[in-house]
Amino acid sequence: MPNDAFASAVDQTQFDGLTKRLERKTKEVEIIQQVSSQINTTLDLEKIAKTMLNLMDEFFGFQYAMILLLDEEDEALSVLATHGYEDDGLGAKVKVGMGVIGMVAKRRKLMRMANLGQQRAYMQTIRQQVTKTTDTELEDEVSLPGLADVESQVAIPMMLEDELVGVFSVESLGVNIFDKGDELLIGILANQAAIALQHARLFQREQQRLEELNEAHRELADLNANLEQKVEERTAELLELSAKLAKYFSPQVYDSIFSGKLDVTIQTQRKSLTVFFSDLQGFTELTERLEPEVLTELLTHYLTEMSEVAIRWGGTIDKFIGDAILVFFGDPVSKGNREDAVACVSMAVEMLERLESLRSFWRERGVARPLNVRIGIHTGVCTVGNFGSEDRLDYTVIGNGVNLASRLESNSDLNQILISEDTYLLVKQHVRCEQGEAISVKGVSHPVQTYKVIELVNASPRKDTKLEEDIPGLSLALDPFSLEDHDAARQLLSAALKRLKPKEKKSRDKK
Amino acid sequence: MIPEQTLEALANGFGHLGSASADLKTAHTDILSASVDQENDTVTCFALSFLAGPTLDNMKATGRVSYFFGLMSHEAYQFKGQFIETRELTESELAQSEQFCKAIAEILGSMGIAPEATMKLVGTAPDLGITFKVENIFNQTPGPEAGQELPFN
Amino acid sequence: MITEEHLPALQGMFPSWITTCSAAGEPNTTVISQVWYVDEEHVALSFQFFNKTKKNLVENPNAFATIVNPGTMAMYNLDLEFDHSETDSELFDDMDMKLEAIASMSGMSGIFNLKAADVYKVKSLKALGS
Numbered sequence: 001m002p003n004d005a006f007a008s009a010v011d012q013t014q015f016d017g018l019t020k021r022l023e024r025k026t027k028e029v030e031i032i033q034q035v036s037s038q039i040n041t042t043l044d045l046e047k048i049a050k051t052m053l054n055l056m057d058e059f060f061g062f063q064y065a066m067i068l069l070l071d072e073e074d075e076a077l078s079v080l081a082t083h084g085y086e087d088d089g090l091g092a093k094v095k096v097g098m099g100v101i102g103m104v105a106k107r108r109k110l111m112r113m114a115n116l117g118q119q120r121a122y123m124q125t126i127r128q129q130v131t132k133t134t135d136t137e138l139e140d141e142v143s144l145p146g147l148a149d150v151e152s153q154v155a156i157p158m159m160l161e162d163e164l165v166g167v168f169s170v171e172s173l174g175v176n177i178f179d180k181g182d183e184l185l186i187g188i189l190a191n192q193a194a195i196a197l198q199h200a201r202l203f204q205r206e207q208q209r210l211e212e213l214n215e216a217h218r219e220l221a222d223l224n225a226n227l228e229q230k231v232e233e234r235t236a237e238l239l240e241l242s243a244k245l246a247k248y249f250s251p252q253v254y255d256s257i258f259s260g261k262l263d264v265t266i267q268t269q270r271k272s273l274t275v276f277f278s279d280l281q282g283f284t285e286l287t288e289r290l291e292p293e294v295l296t297e298l299l300t301h302y303l304t305e306m307s308e309v310a311i312r313w314g315g316t317i318d319k320f321i322g323d324a325i326l327v328f329f330g331d332p333v334s335k336g337n338r339e340d341a342v343a344c345v346s347m348a349v350e351m352l353e354r355l356e357s358l359r360s361f362w363r364e365r366g367v368a369r370p371l372n373v374r375i376g377i378h379t380g381v382c383t384v385g386n387f388g389s390e391d392r393l394d395y396t397v398i399g400n401g402v403n404l405a406s407r408l409e410s411n412s413d414l415n416q417i418l419i420s421e422d423t424y425l426l427v428k429q430h431v432r433c434e435q436g437e438a439i440s441v442k443g444v445s446h447p448v449q450t451y452k453v454i455e456l457v458n459a460s461p462r463k464d465t466k467l468e469e470d471i472p473g474l475s476l477a478l479d480p481f482s483l484e485d486h487d488a489a490r491q492l493l494s495a496a497l498k499r500l501k502p503k504e505k506k507s508r509d510k511k
Numbered sequence: 512m513i514p515e516q517t518l519e520a521l522a523n524g525f526g527h528l529g530s531a532s533a534d535l536k537t538a539h540t541d542i543l544s545a546s547v548d549q550e551n552d553t554v555t556c557f558a559l560s561f562l563a564g565p566t567l568d569n570m571k572a573t574g575r576v577s578y579f580f581g582l583m584s585h586e587a588y589q590f591k592g593q594f595i596e597t598r599e600l601t602e603s604e605l606a607q608s609e610q611f612c613k614a615i616a617e618i619l620g621s622m623g624i625a626p627e628a629t630m631k632l633v634g635t636a637p638d639l640g641i642t643f644k645v646e647n648i649f650n651q652t653p654g655p656e657a658g659q660e661l662p663f664n
Numbered sequence: 665m666i667t668e669e670h671l672p673a674l675q676g677m678f679p680s681w682i683t684t685c686s687a688a689g690e691p692n693t694t695v696i697s698q699v700w701y702v703d704e705e706h707v708a709l710s711f712q713f714f715n716k717t718k719k720n721l722v723e724n725p726n727a728f729a730t731i732v733n734p735g736t737m738a739m740y741n742l743d744l745e746f747d748h749s750e751t752d753s754e755l756f757d758d759m760d761m762k763l764e765a766i767a768s769m770s771g772m773s774g775i776f777n778l779k780a781a782d783v784y785k786v787k788s789l790k791a792l793g794s
């Protein structure tokens with residue numbers, strides 16, 4: 001019979017050997033097929049890993065095994081699934097290059113390790129010796145996931161083309177033998193798992209991205225719905241804020257900034273400006289005698305009144321220095337050099353008048369000591385604009401012109417306006433002045449001729465203005481504002497009129 | 512005087528006795544414990560005659576001996592010296608070897624090695640004493656001091 | 665000469681011991697962690713430190729090694745003759761990788777540097793007792 005013939009022709013042991021190998025090969029193919037079909041049915045990462053590990057136990061008796069995935073950014077592997085261990089150690093990390101698993105990841109090569117206990121003990125001894133006898137600094141020992149008393153281990157890189165997806169590791173407590181045949185097969189299976197895992201990973205990332213996209217969409221829809229309302233709220237906030245800020249600026253400056261005409265950078269220019277300086281005399285004494293609240297009220301009242309006048313005449317209030325006021329005309333807006341100068345002087349005149357009303361107002365409130373003001377005005381080229389640092393700007397004016405205005409102020413009499421010749425030349429047609437003394441000013445080479453302002457030329461005599469006249473035989477000083485008893489005054493004036501000769505009739509030429 | 516620190520490993524450590532032929536070929540044989548003669552600075556290794564043949568032949572020819580022995584903790588030493596003689600083992604030496612074999616068998620068993628396998632290593636009692644005079648002693652414990660000569664005499 | 669039967673003894677699961685001798689005939693016996701399989705006629709030893717064994721082998725290429733099957737404790741004696749050293753081969757890489765893996769676990773990375781993979785021709789291989 002053919003079988004008998006065959007059996008006798010070939011040595012029995014050889015035959016058995018061949019049969020065994022054939023069986024094994026068949027089994028291997030079956031295994032590969034089975035693993036492949038099972039792990040490719042799902043896109044769930046953990047499920048794939050778990051299935052793989054279960055099958056490995058079933059076919060090879062790998063009681064203790066784990067699958068780790070490579071996290072490229074971290075340069076570390078983290079445990080995805082384990083099988084047979086008490087502590088599932090999920091998420092535990094292994095640095096690339098560390099231990100058997102780490103080395104396999106680093107070299108992308110299968111590694112079989114046996115007698116690990118002995119080898120570690122060997123290393124331990126050396127470590128002890130090294131630390132005892134030398135100064136060599138050793139790294140800390142690392143505790144890796146896995147069996148504490150592991151004796152043999154096979155770690156296999158899970159490769160997808162040239163990319164390392166992860167590592168598959170099998171451990172054994174006994175001095176177990178994984179033969180070369182197993183190695184090959186496990187390698188094939190590991191790479192299959194790599195494909196499945198990579199797919200699952202990509203899928204997971206896509207899911208995540210989709211979720212993120214949906215979330216972004218939701219947020220956007222939300223935002224759109226609230227946008228109008230938010231804009232309104234914000235606008236209201238900004239208006240409130242700017243209103244607060246406005247108080248710190250001269251209106252012209254503020255307007256210029258907001259209209260965009262004035263840029264908020266360090267920018268200055270040289271311009272001809274008319275500069276006004278005023279200072280209260282007697283204020284310092286008051287500070288010693290009055291309550292702080294009263295003082296504040298008084299000062300506020302004064303500054304408010306004066307500011308109002310300045311704004312009406314179009315001046316740029318530079319600053320208040322206590323009770324002193326610095327105003328200039330010609331920037332940011334100018335009506336012309338002459339017009340600016342005239343406006344400034346007119347403003348000064350009105351301020352004096354206003355101060356008179358304030359004096360009686362305060363007297364009624366117990367401030368017996370009258371407040372007087374000194375005023376100086378000069379027209380000249382100054383440097384004006386934003387000074388300061390990038391973070392803190394001050395819109396102001398500097399230069400010799402300013403110094404001169406200040407000097408004029410300190411040289412003026414009480415309740416008087418002292419102007420420079422430059423100003424006088426510009427305003428003389430509109431303002432009646434009296435020549436004053438020439439004063440020397442630092443920074444100006446020649447003495448400066450000064451002029452005292454008497455009155456505005458076109459000024460309509462105001463009812464409450466003083467009347468002071470002096471002609472031979474008659475000295476008249478009438479201050480209607482401070483006059484308390486107008487009836488008594490009328491009587492006096494009537495009596496005075498009666499003493500005058502009757503009006504002389506001029507002879508008329510009869511023709 | 513054979514140094515005190517080596518005595519434990521000498522008695523309880525698995526040993527390998529080596530030699531070289533005149534034409535520089537080497538051989539070794541396994542030793543199942545050893546005894547010390549402190550007076551004469553000699554060591555007697557307990558060997559198996561049916562295995563020690565080639566190693567012994569070399570020793571008789573050239574006289575030079577290398578004896579490596581070590582504990583499971585990796586504490587290890589190497590003695591070098593001159594071959595003196597072979598002799599029978601005493602009762603106490605045989606008892607010592609028996610204890611030694613038992614201990615080794617236990618250790619290997621705990622490592623997961625099957626008893627039949629262990630028997631290949633320590634299953635047969637030694638029947639030959641190989642004595643040599645110790646001339647040099649070296650530390651062989653793995654580490655930076657490995658290879659360093661230990662002073663004696 | 666080396667067959668599948670011997671392979672388990674060449675995986676470093678159980679130490680091997682080796683005897684060499686100097687040009688003057690002075691023997692040296694020591695224990696090594698692994699004798700590596702190269703092919704049927706060759707094995708390799710890892711050269712990490714320049715120790716007595718290495719020194720001897722430079723003077724005298726002959727060595728005698730015993731390898732142990734960790735499962736069966738079957739022992740084999742090998743007569744070896746030094747052939748050549750390798751530093752740039754897969755064999756070297758495998759050795760290096762293994763060394764590195766163990767060392768790294770004990771915080772000893774970089775302490776042991778593999779200098780070379782020394783390849784030996786197997787002159788004879790005999791099971792112990794035969």
